[in-house]
Amino acid sequence: MQAFWHQVLSGLANGGIYAGLALALVIIYRSTHHVNFAQGEMAMFSTYMAWTMIQAGLPYWIAFLAALVLSFALGVLIERIVVRPVEDKPVLVVVIVFVGLLIIINSIAGWTFGYTPKTFPSPFPEGGWWRGAYLSAHEAGMILVTLVMLACVFAFFRFTPLGLAMRAAAQNPVSSRLVGIRVGRMLALGWGLAAAVGAVAGMLAAPIVYLDPNMMAGILLYGFAGGLMGGIDNPWGAAVGGFLVGVMENLAGAYVVGTELKLSVAFAIIIGVLVVKPSGLFGRRLITRV
Amino acid sequence: MTALLEVESLVARYGPTEVLHGIDLSVAEGGITALLGANGAGKTTTLRAICNLMVETRGEVRFAGARIDGRPTEDIVRLGIAHVPDGRGTFLDLTVEENLRLGAYARRDRDGVAADLARVYGYFPRLKERPHQQAGTLSGGEQQMLAIARALMLRPRLMLLDEPSFGLAPLLVQDIFGILRAINQRERASILLVEQNARMALALADRAYVLETGRIALTGPAAEIAEAESVRRVYLGY
Numbered sequence: 456m457q458a459f460w461h462q463v464l465s466g467l468a469n470g471g472i473y474a475g476l477a478l479a480l481v482i483i484y485r486s487t488h489h490v491n492f493a494q495g496e497m498a499m500f501s502t503y504m505a506w507t508m509i510q511a512g513l514p515y516w517i518a519f520l521a522a523l524v525l526s527f528a529l530g531v532l533i534e535r536i537v538v539r540p541v542e543d544k545p546v547l548v549v550v551i552v553f554v555g556l557l558i559i560i561n562s563i564a565g566w567t568f569g570y571t572p573k574t575f576p577s578p579f580p581e582g583g584w585w586r587g588a589y590l591s592a593h594e595a596g597m598i599l600v601t602l603v604m605l606a607c608v609f610a611f612f613r614f615t616p617l618g619l620a621m622r623a624a625a626q627n628p629v630s631s632r633l634v635g636i637r638v639g640r641m642l643a644l645g646w647g648l649a650a651a652v653g654a655v656a657g658m659l660a661a662p663i664v665y666l667d668p669n670m671m672a673g674i675l676l677y678g679f680a681g682g683l684m685g686g687i688d689n690p691w692g693a694a695v696g697g698f699l700v701g702v703m704e705n706l707a708g709a710y711v712v713g714t715e716l717k718l719s720v721a722f723a724i725i726i727g728v729l730v731v732k733p734s735g736l737f738g739r740r741l742i743t744r745v
Numbered sequence: 746m747t748a749l750l751e752v753e754s755l756v757a758r759y760g761p762t763e764v765l766h767g768i769d770l771s772v773a774e775g776g777i778t779a780l781l782g783a784n785g786a787g788k789t790t791t792l793r794a795i796c797n798l799m800v801e802t803r804g805e806v807r808f809a810g811a812r813i814d815g816r817p818t819e820d821i822v823r824l825g826i827a828h829v830p831d832g833r834g835t836f837l838d839l840t841v842e843e844n845l846r847l848g849a850y851a852r853r854d855r856d857g858v859a860a861d862l863a864r865v866y867g868y869f870p871r872l873k874e875r876p877h878q879q880a881g882t883l884s885g886g887e888q889q890m891l892a893i894a895r896a897l898m899l900r901p902r903l904m905l906l907d908e909p910s911f912g913l914a915p916l917l918v919q920d921i922f923g924i925l926r927a928i929n930q931r932e933r934a935s936i937l938l939v940e941q942n943a944r945m946a947l948a949l950a951d952r953a954y955v956l957e958t959g960r961i962a963l964t965g966p967a968a969e970i971a972e973a974e975s976v977r978r979v980y981l982g983y
Contacts, residue, residue: 623839632798632822633818633828633834
């Protein structure tokens, strides 16, 4: 039983990474109906920025916060320079731009930092946490950091005028303009926010998967799966979906098919969910009256 | 009375299709002007053109004496022009109160918002009963009330209303027109009202324009237009 709970809890820890990435994907999807394939690479690049600052001698948490701020700014810049010009183009054009962005960021990271995996420090002590039974301190810290981040994002959207304006711009751009919201600016802010949220996921993942330009490839898939499962239009559903995928991945790996096939089992379950509930577990179908 | 809004030789097009071929109209400070006409005459486009929304325009639009044509919609809103678009423009996914708060988004004085919520709920008690209901689940009449209430949250100097009677039961239309009259008097908001329901609109307005395929066919005091037998039959259909 202890092993089982260990699998569940460390699944939750990994799931936190997927939840962060899923949330980042959903923030952009809700406002533009595009899936940002470069989200993982943006997170990877943010992690390299944090790594550079840590190498330069900055304390971990200072580097962490600075990486968030830089990622936010980079996200805004990417929206303004790369995404804005193709905003109204056919979806295939947008997809190609996103894939191009993925490859470009990946190459820039490889060219600048090299392809050799690097160790990335964890801010949490080594060894076990709370009698050491179920979770390592880093895994417990991951869950904690993810929950704090989710709470911050939730509070921002729910309780601030700017968060309300961003939600409004995402669902009704024309009406938003008529109440004076600068919709383009909200889209750029959304990209910045998504980049910062993704950066958290990248920095939490790096101590486990090691830092290299391809570190986010698998994680992006899981994040995407989490988002789809929870409901790609619902941030909280996506986050829960991310956690669920993490747990399912671990349990499938430990008890069902072994580590080689655990990805397949996780995806089989996801497809099952989507067949039964196409909008995802928590995807709201909008109720309207005409 | 001085003119709050003046439109001169306004041309509007969607891509290659010209919809307004140069119209002149004005709304007096404190007045209610009705813009009437059949489907497709260009009433909705006129309102959009004034706000520079979704349509290319040429010609002059002056608000309180200053040119506003060509300025971004978001800036025009900040001057105190509240546009209730056709289809009501409700934020369906948000709550009633969130919709209303968004109405005040462009205002600089954030402090007055709570007081204004109470004031606006005063006009629409039906909304006050359900501040946390998802706006998409409101009835059509309630959504129309919400749209007008949202516009009021701006403390507008001018309200552009696009067919507030659309799809509503006659009794409800009377309610809403009564509220519009009260708003015009108490809030000192001038109104440009686009309507297909000519009889109701003419009873409320002090001045009226009749639009026919992109041109002003007729203008005058609302009472005169309502009286003129021939005009009624030809343009207003009753």
